[in-house]
Amino acid sequence: MQTEDMIMISVDDHLVEPPDMFEQVIPAKYRDQAPRVERTPEGNDVWVFGDAVIPNVGLNAVAGRPKDEYGVDPTAFDEMRPGCFDVHERVKDMSAGGVLACMNFPSFPAFSGRLFAACPDKDLALAVTQAYNDWTIDVWCAAYPERFIPMALPVLWDPELCAAEIRRVAKKGCHSLTFTENPAALDEPSFHDPHWDPMFRALVDEGTILNIHLGSSGKLAVTAPDAPMDVMITLQPMNICMAAADLVWSRVFKEFPTLKVALSEGGTGWIPYFLDRLDRTYDMHHLWTGQDFGDRTPSDIFRDHILTCFIADPVGLALRDEIGIDNICWEQDYPHSDSSWPEAPEELNRMAAKYAVTDDELNKITHENAMRWYRFDPYSVRPKDRCTVGALRAEVVGHDVSERSMSQRHKQRSNISLAEMAANATA
Amino acid sequence: MQTEDMIMISVDDHLVEPPDMFEQVIPAKYRDQAPRVERTPEGNDVWVFGDAVIPNVGLNAVAGRPKDEYGVDPTAFDEMRPGCFDVHERVKDMSAGGVLACMNFPSFPAFSGRLFAACPDKDLALAVTQAYNDWTIDVWCAAYPERFIPMALPVLWDPELCAAEIRRVAKKGCHSLTFTENPAALDEPSFHDPHWDPMFRALVDEGTILNIHLGSSGKLAVTAPDAPMDVMITLQPMNICMAAADLVWSRVFKEFPTLKVALSEGGTGWIPYFLDRLDRTYDMHHLWTGQDFGDRTPSDIFRDHILTCFIADPVGLALRDEIGIDNICWEQDYPHSDSSWPEAPEELNRMAAKYAVTDDELNKITHENAMRWYRFDPYSVRPKDRCTVGALRAEVVGHDVSERSMSQRHKQRSNISLAEMAANATA
Numbered sequence A, B: 001m002q003t004e005d006m007i008m009i010s011v012d013d014h015l016v017e018p019p020d021m022f023e024q025v026i027p028a029k030y031r032d033q034a035p036r037v038e039r040t041p042e043g044n045d046v047w048v049f050g051d052a053v054i055p056n057v058g059l060n061a062v063a064g065r066p067k068d069e070y071g072v073d074p075t076a077f078d079e080m081r082p083g084c085f086d087v088h089e090r091v092k093d094m095s096a097g098g099v100l101a102c103m104n105f106p107s108f109p110a111f112s113g114r115l116f117a118a119c120p121d122k123d124l125a126l127a128v129t130q131a132y133n134d135w136t137i138d139v140w141c142a143a144y145p146e147r148f149i150p151m152a153l154p155v156l157w158d159p160e161l162c163a164a165e166i167r168r169v170a171k172k173g174c175h176s177l178t179f180t181e182n183p184a185a186l187d188e189p190s191f192h193d194p195h196w197d198p199m200f201r202a203l204v205d206e207g208t209i210l211n212i213h214l215g216s217s218g219k220l221a222v223t224a225p226d227a228p229m230d231v232m233i234t235l236q237p238m239n240i241c242m243a244a245a246d247l248v249w250s251r252v253f254k255e256f257p258t259l260k261v262a263l264s265e266g267g268t269g270w271i272p273y274f275l276d277r278l279d280r281t282y283d284m285h286h287l288w289t290g291q292d293f294g295d296r297t298p299s300d301i302f303r304d305h306i307l308t309c310f311i312a313d314p315v316g317l318a319l320r321d322e323i324g325i326d327n328i329c330w331e332q333d334y335p336h337s338d339s340s341w342p343e344a345p346e347e348l349n350r351m352a353a354k355y356a357v358t359d360d361e362l363n364k365i366t367h368e369n370a371m372r373w374y375r376f377d378p379y380s381v382r383p384k385d386r387c388t389v390g391a392l393r394a395e396v397v398g399h400d401v402s403e404r405s406m407s408q409r410h411k412q413r414s415n416i417s418l419a420e421m422a423a424n425a426t427a
Helices: A028-033 A087-096 A122-143 A159-170 A194-206 A229-235 A238-248 A271-289 A298-305 A314-318 A344-354 A359-373 A389-395 A418-426 B087-096 B122-143 B159-170 B194-206 B229-235 B238-248 B271-289 B298-305 B314-318 B344-354 B359-373 B389-395 B418-426
Strands: A008-014 A036-039 A045-049 A052-054 A099-105 A176-179 A209-213 A261-264 A306-310 A328-330 B008-014 B036-039 B045-049 B052-054 B099-105 B176-179 B209-213 B261-264 B306-310 B328-330
Touching: A008 A261, A008 A306, A008 A328, A008 A344, A008 A359, A028 A122, A087 A099, A087 A122, A087 A389, A099 A209, A122 A159, A159 A194, A229 B238, A229 B271, A238 A261, A238 A271, A238 A298, A238 A306, A238 B229, A238 B238, A271 A298, A271 B229, A271 B314, A298 A306, A306 A314, A314 A344, A314 B271, A328 A359, A344 A359, B008 B261, B008 B306, B008 B328, B008 B359, B087 B099, B087 B122, B087 B389, B099 B209, B122 B159, B159 B194, B238 B261, B238 B271, B238 B298, B238 B306, B271 B298, B298 B306, B306 B314, B314 B344, B328 B359, B344 B359
Parallel strands: A008 A099, A176 A209, A209 A261, A261 A306, A306 A328, B008 B099, B176 B209, B209 B261, B261 B306, B306 B328
Antiparallel strands: A036 A045, A045 A052, B036 B045, B045 B052
8 A cells, every 4th residue: 555545543642731721611610720821930831730730731742853852841832843732733733644533642631630530629620520521522623523533531530420421421422531541550449349330331331432541540660760761661551451451350341341442552562472371371270260251262352342552563563463453553642752753654554564464454453443443434524535644745735844943941951850750650 | 393302491490498408508507597397287388487487388389280279379298299399209290291401490588589688687698598509509409410400599688799609609500590570679779770780790700690580579460459360460471571671771781791681481472562662762762861772772682681481472482583583492380370281392392383483493492592591501411312302201101290189178278369469479
């Protein structure tokens, strides 16, 4: 397949929330208490919510930046590429990168919305969560419905309220919920506790997929405080396989046989090994652990329920048959530092050629699986022949995608330390 | 290759220490303080050392037991297969399983010997550690020098003493040291601290390999206290990739370019993905993290320094070229519950045939790599034609390898809980 003929849907990108987002959607009685952006004396923009101050509004929003500046998060909106927080600019960046559509995870509330869950006033927390979801669905995504898969934040502190929110946003066409990879790590009941059943029930009733993003337990994979930053970057996807094991062996998939879960930014190359390990564990140990999948295996259960995705993962492509070709999506990770924007389609197509991926297989990975798992239909708005990499790029000829350096002020900020990052992550 | 013509060396088995081990080797002044076995009123055998009581003398010593009894550790020597703790019986079990030689990790002192390191009397701790090593090398291994790769415990609390012990046992022909996958998890300085340099210096001077066994950080991969046991079993190998990342990115391999490290019981199927992730992390991030490997890549560094092994790992065999055929060994894991003893050679050969492993490749995996990395030469004692699976089995025709159930007393003991296991592991 020619790169220009590919249709690209990314199931894991990120938005940086613009400062005015709550003004448009929060009920008047909570307006003064909603999260707001403040500029510090040092010239940084921070989100403030109650006692919480979130220092890195950019959360690694480095798209379009030279690689030697990756370590310094932009800490003010005017240091960031506008596509991070401005939906019209984002769509231009997507088109320039050949990407038809994407799903965006939150930044300042954390992937699972745990910032809001930590608010002691639960009425306020719910109002803010719902306002966030309304803004995401009705403002950001609705501006270009064929370009965004909407995703909602959960109500982490109350499964019944969470179920109600899943049903509320489903009525607006949102069938995707972000969640944590391990609620026990956030001092909530684990996946093994019936506590979460109302949420799972609402998910299967509404055909909504649960998305578990790496790092969403709030715990980084850190070996030691003095380990080089590279160690943490390498190990980031590890927690996600803990979530996969937790769910496969839990009662959740037994009780909710149509539930779907996505391992967001989890990669794919480790999965064949993981599936073998699941099946060998079952074979060697189920007689004493009491696990019983009837005539099926744990790897069958994985493929029935779990969607995987990758940014660039040659091993996963080589072993696509072992993973399951219907269980693999592509992701771009814009604007984070693992992204290959705006050359990601070329990178994927080179790998696909190397591993003799057929056109049918490539179409599943680039967009068909995403459309099916997320119940997303862009063609009802935009004809398919205008959805290709080539067609989208032709619409934004001249859009500037060249690298832009940060200001000197930012370059002088020393790199954040691993210990500091870990502290932020678990705060 | 016919299974009977294979030569099998296992780089990860386990011994259960016999009650009389210290009597033979401890200096007289420490005889009363050495670890000893006591029988509890319930009829269990426990090791006692100072205030520490180690309840599971068998540590999962379930070889030759029906699978529905795997969950209950034998807690008395008379419930265990004698091959666990009696070297003459062990050699018969090895021959019946077609295994020429093996390296054995410790049981009651923990994989890294941290039980001894926890002793407040450091003179006593050193005497016990040295006695343990003397017994392992001079008694257990020396009984059949062509059948065992000797391995020593480290002096965890003092790198200079550890270096001296490495040099002392090297004079006896021992070139293998067990260690922890993460010293920081044991409240010692991390791999990134020059603290350990005397140990690394002694290792490279003596050509001794450092062995990092999964679980040797004392931390199990546990998602939640109420998670099913299967979750922990599945995830056990995860910590070991943290150790691999820790070491590849550390200064250790840069400072000690001939150092060798084995990831014991770490599996192999995850490694191609891990190597890709190392190289992508380097490509995307080294300009700001400051890593510099010159004209080499992190995956080159991995292959220069790290030995991997597997029990049964089809993905690792399929992707052996991506791992490096000189970096893969086989292990049997006798007498633990992941072992396929006494049919392990057949299991490996079936997989090798499935993935078209050549005879040359299979010889590297089954024994040649182990002989080279561990500087082990069984042929000087036993002619090569007597080292094969077929020749060894012929020597012990009639040796009973049938399954044996535990006594009723043991079956009635309820399964140990995951929380209890985690507490033991971190004790």
